[in-house]
Amino acid sequence: MASAYELFSIAVPKPLALKFGITSYLCPNLWENPWCPTSPGMAGYMFVGLGEEIHKFVEPEVHELFVGVARTNYRLMGRYRAHRVEPLTVEEWLTLSEKVSVVRSKYCETTQRKAKDSRSVESINAAYERGELRAPCVKLTCLDFKEDLYEILKAQKIRQKNTNSSSSQHSIKQELPDARSSQKRRRIEDTGAS
DSSP: OOOSOOEEEOSSOOHHHHHHTOOEEEOOBTTTOTTSOSSTTOOEEEOOOSGGGGGTTSSOEEEEEEEEEETTEEEEEEEEEEEEEOOOOHHHHHHTTSSOHHHHHHHHHHHHHHTTOOSOHHHHHHHHHHTSSOOOEEEEEEEEOOHHHHHHHHHHHHHHHHHHHHHOSOOOOOBOOOOOOTTOOTHHHHHOOO
16 A cells, blocks of 8 residues: 555546536555544545645645545545645544554554655554654545535446446455544644634
């Protein structure tokens, strides 16, 4: 897995991108970013800022947001402002292990790779647990949701599904566990939309 998120700039926009003024979009996934929005308009966070990504989102950026809910299933959440906030605290880091133990392990692997950290994944996890390392955090705040764009994408997906199901009766779909931290960052409620 290359990254916990992907940022795409549209060099040659397709008609749909032109129609809705989409010039870029973010695609974080829930298996590495369990605090991402799961419904349109919902605020959330993604854990981005290791290695060269440290310079991303220092200044607020605006992008359409699609969140990966399964390996091949991304959902439109809306147009979002993304900006760097304080890294996760130790307490917040520890909530990630309760139901989605793979999140911490995957993030430690990502830390090892992106930060070129020679320690073992277990040692990196211990450093996060002690607060020696803190997971960088980017707040995602919804600016708007284009219902008509959603309806067009939904219709395209249904057409694609119908085409695929007629050509192949069996498709492999890897779903995500539906487990999210029950103690999602309180800053969303405390600060509102900032």
